[in-house]
Amino acid sequence: MLNETYREMLQHKNVIRELSEFATARGKEIGYENVFDFSLGNPSLEAPASFTEKMTELLRTKNTMTLHGYTPTLGNPRFKEAAAESLNKRYGMHYTAQHIFPTTGAAGAVAHSVRAISKPGDEVIVIAPYFSEYTPYVEGAGCVKKVVPADTEAFQINFEELEKTFSEKTAAVLINTPNNPSGVVYTSETLTQLADMLHKQSERFGHVIYLITDEPYRDIIFEGVESPYVSSFYPHTLSCYSFAKSMSIPGERLGYVAVHPDCEGADVIVPMCGQISRGLGHNCPPSVIMQAVAEVIDDVSDLSVYETNMNLIYETLRELDMPCVKPGGTFYIFPKAAEEDAVAFCKKATAYDLILVPSDGFGVKGFFRMAYCVDTEKVKRAMPRFKQFITETYR
Amino acid sequence: MLNETYREMLQHKNVIRELSEFATARGKEIGYENVFDFSLGNPSLEAPASFTEKMTELLRTKNTMTLHGYTPTLGNPRFKEAAAESLNKRYGMHYTAQHIFPTTGAAGAVAHSVRAISKPGDEVIVIAPYFSEYTPYVEGAGCVKKVVPADTEAFQINFEELEKTFSEKTAAVLINTPNNPSGVVYTSETLTQLADMLHKQSERFGHVIYLITDEPYRDIIFEGVESPYVSSFYPHTLSCYSFAKSMSIPGERLGYVAVHPDCEGADVIVPMCGQISRGLGHNCPPSVIMQAVAEVIDDVSDLSVYETNMNLIYETLRELDMPCVKPGGTFYIFPKAAEEDAVAFCKKATAYDLILVPSDGFGVKGFFRMAYCVDTEKVKRAMPRFKQFITETYR
Numbered sequence: 001m002l003n004e005t006y007r008e009m010l011q012h013k014n015v016i017r018e019l020s021e022f023a024t025a026r027g028k029e030i031g032y033e034n035v036f037d038f039s040l041g042n043p044s045l046e047a048p049a050s051f052t053e054k055m056t057e058l059l060r061t062k063n064t065m066t067l068h069g070y071t072p073t074l075g076n077p078r079f080k081e082a083a084a085e086s087l088n089k090r091y092g093m094h095y096t097a098q099h100i101f102p103t104t105g106a107a108g109a110v111a112h113s114v115r116a117i118s119k120p121g122d123e124v125i126v127i128a129p130y131f132s133e134y135t136p137y138v139e140g141a142g143c144v145k146k147v148v149p150a151d152t153e154a155f156q157i158n159f160e161e162l163e164k165t166f167s168e169k170t171a172a173v174l175i176n177t178p179n180n181p182s183g184v185v186y187t188s189e190t191l192t193q194l195a196d197m198l199h200k201q202s203e204r205f206g207h208v209i210y211l212i213t214d215e216p217y218r219d220i221i222f223e224g225v226e227s228p229y230v231s232s233f234y235p236h237t238l239s240c241y242s243f244a245k246s247m248s249i250p251g252e253r254l255g256y257v258a259v260h261p262d263c264e265g266a267d268v269i270v271p272m273c274g275q276i277s278r279g280l281g282h283n284c285p286p287s288v289i290m291q292a293v294a295e296v297i298d299d300v301s302d303l304s305v306y307e308t309n310m311n312l313i314y315e316t317l318r319e320l321d322m323p324c325v326k327p328g329g330t331f332y333i334f335p336k337a338a339e340e341d342a343v344a345f346c347k348k349a350t351a352y353d354l355i356l357v358p359s360d361g362f363g364v365k366g367f368f369r370m371a372y373c374v375d376t377e378k379v380k381r382a383m384p385r386f387k388q389f390i391t392e393t394y395r
Numbered sequence: 396m397l398n399e400t401y402r403e404m405l406q407h408k409n410v411i412r413e414l415s416e417f418a419t420a421r422g423k424e425i426g427y428e429n430v431f432d433f434s435l436g437n438p439s440l441e442a443p444a445s446f447t448e449k450m451t452e453l454l455r456t457k458n459t460m461t462l463h464g465y466t467p468t469l470g471n472p473r474f475k476e477a478a479a480e481s482l483n484k485r486y487g488m489h490y491t492a493q494h495i496f497p498t499t500g501a502a503g504a505v506a507h508s509v510r511a512i513s514k515p516g517d518e519v520i521v522i523a524p525y526f527s528e529y530t531p532y533v534e535g536a537g538c539v540k541k542v543v544p545a546d547t548e549a550f551q552i553n554f555e556e557l558e559k560t561f562s563e564k565t566a567a568v569l570i571n572t573p574n575n576p577s578g579v580v581y582t583s584e585t586l587t588q589l590a591d592m593l594h595k596q597s598e599r600f601g602h603v604i605y606l607i608t609d610e611p612y613r614d615i616i617f618e619g620v621e622s623p624y625v626s627s628f629y630p631h632t633l634s635c636y637s638f639a640k641s642m643s644i645p646g647e648r649l650g651y652v653a654v655h656p657d658c659e660g661a662d663v664i665v666p667m668c669g670q671i672s673r674g675l676g677h678n679c680p681p682s683v684i685m686q687a688v689a690e691v692i693d694d695v696s697d698l699s700v701y702e703t704n705m706n707l708i709y710e711t712l713r714e715l716d717m718p719c720v721k722p723g724g725t726f727y728i729f730p731k732a733a734e735e736d737a738v739a740f741c742k743k744a745t746a747y748d749l750i751l752v753p754s755d756g757f758g759v760k761g762f763f764r765m766a767y768c769v770d771t772e773k774v775k776r777a778m779p780r781f782k783q784f785i786t787e788t789y790r
Contacts, residue, residue, distance in 0.1 A: 064442035111676025140674025251682025279535025281506025287646025
């Protein structure tokens with residue numbers, strides 16, 4: 001019989017999907033270029049030319065069996081080595097290829113990480129605002145998601161609330177920095193305090209509490225913002241990365257888990273991920289993509305566009321006196337909505353062809369997310385419309 | 396804490412892995428060309444030239460955002476359409492794009508299918524000999540694998556045993572034709588009888604029992620062998636395919652589930668797979684591969700090599716009077732071992748640098764599998780060695 005859990009998931013009212021459907025329908029009426037769609041986190045930049053060149057070269061020069069054959073269960077060795085070297089060089093770490101497990105994007109990385117360090121019934125703590133897909137990743141592993149309410153002043157971590165959330169069932173804390181949806185980067189102070197608390201709570205409960213850090217936006221950092229490498233603060237850290245955003249290749253599904261070399265179980269977590277993969281039917285990201293990315297691993301798209309867009313939006317918000325924590329990276333901004341009910345706010349915005357996402361799905365009420373991975377030209381055209389929406393509706 | 400289930404899986408003695416490690420080590424000593432390694436199902440053929448050409452053309456002509464951007468949750472529309480059209484044309488079916496869910500290989504297809512039509516605790520029936528990875532796919536969904544003992548005469552289905560295996564908990568029967576490891580193709584008679592039994596048992600228990608058919612070898616069929624399309628026999632069928640073997644691109648992880656249009660839940664199973672994917676962190680096969688394969692979907696590698704290899708081995712077995720059901724397709728053959736203990740038999744073969752896989756992991760004792768996806772030249776060189784092994788050891 002059909003699985004009722006998954007069938008029932010289809011019935012859930014999904015605000016983002018409704019907004020996206022509205023955007024598509026409206027686009028057909030007035031042209032999609034006239035719909036100011038800030039709902040989707042789909043990179044708007046070209047992939048680095050070096051990636052395309054490397055792909056073309058591989059297709060021209062390599063035997064198809066080498067290029068498209070099965071990858072070893074634990075991943076392409078050259079890719080793993082390149083990822084480890086890149087992290088060591090950039091962050092002073094000491095990973096080896098054996099600490100890297102390639103995955104289908106950061107999604108696969110988080111899903112594997114949670115399964116590796118928990119058993120069904122355990123708790124995984126997430127910090128609001130958090131990426132809404134953490135719910136299926138955590139629940140898919142049979143774990144219970146515990147939410148720490150947001151620090152709405154700075155979107156760092158509300159440590160008082162976090163401290164109360166630990167229990168003997170806590171397997172891990174799952175964080176996301178630079179953060180989707182807030183755009184905020186956790187500071188060194190935040191990460192130091194988090195590491196201290198994790199050490200203390202691990203000792204209190206007599207077992208290591210892991211830190212899973214989801215970092216697909218690690219390379220999108222704005223001017224003057226310090227971006228500390230999370231794993232260097234706490235040894236029991238699994239760092240989840242994706243090339244989706246830095247290289248603008250989200251559809252190719254390439255990411256990895258980097259297991260801290262000093263982590264408890266550092267020698268077995270990657271092989272365990274290989275076993276987890278079997279049951280999920282996941283079995284490795286695409287071979288040719290791994291081989292190409294291995295050779296251009298530090299190259300990125302021209303990411304400066306996102307900062308330009310962020311500044312345009314941030315200034316508009318300031319002009320309108322709308323409270324907003326300035327993003328330190330990503331391509332998201334997370335201002336306070338002009339009324340308490342963020343869903344109502346975003347629905348009203350559609351009358352101005354503005355597609356904004358209410359904060360409720362991210363575990364906090366009264367804010368909205370704008371994804372500014374769109375053409376700067378469109379952001380510029382959208383700002384007067386946004387002002388019009390706010391002044392006509394709320395002033 | 397580390398998940399003990401996955402950690403414990405690392406301790407399992409894995410005969411295939413041991414053999415593969417022996418082959419690698421021995422290859423370093425005497426040159427891998429002198430190790431007659433028949434252990435791995437890794438295609439030995441070039442991908443179709445049209446695939447490489449299409450990939451190159453896409454990289455040259457398409458905007459990288461179109462090429463590498465996020466795919467819609469339920470898959471690339473053009474790929475889904477091409478897959479449906481191809482099946483309709485070849486097998487007289489009436490699929491639409493809405494019945495196709497693209498997956499990371501047949502592995503992802505089977506893993507999703509089992510989850511879609513079962514709940515934890517349900518039973519999934521497999522027919523020995525069966526692909527050993529069915530165990531993690533079925534158990535990963537929380538289901539119980541029930542094994543029907545092999546029909547060792549013909550490697551069709553032992554219906555007397557199958558009939559006894561159904562219970563009120565049966566969610567599905569999972570078959571694999573053309574079969575890994577036997578190489579046998581289920582006949583129309585077998586599939587008709589199977590469909591009859593599924594109808595009868597569904598009625599008996601008051602719920603539809605699904606048929607999941609794993610068909611990555613569907614396009615590797617030898618001369619004169621009839622290869623019926625499984626889904627045309629029973630409406631409640633989920634057909635799992637992969638381009639790994641037909642196009643020799645296993646590392647690129649592209650396959651699909653095709654949900655029979657008359658299946659119970661035909662309208663919801665693909666969207667449910669989308670929900671399942673979220674929890675697994677699977678989220679779509681690679682974009683550029685889907686786009687390329689969509690345009691060359693009916694092209695295959697020069698698959699005739701496998702039949703040449705099969706005939707060489709089959710003749711040798713006949714010369715040695717070793718019982719063997721002649722394969723109708725795939726690149727596997729599954730002869731009776733020359734002693735009862737197939738593991739002992741395969742271990743003795745290594746003294747002759749022959750790497751053969753004992754049948755125990757496929758749910759039947761006393762046979763061995765040879766994967767002849769190797770150069771014909773190597774098969775030719777291996778045959779005298781195989782004869783020497785048998786005559787010196789057993790005659």
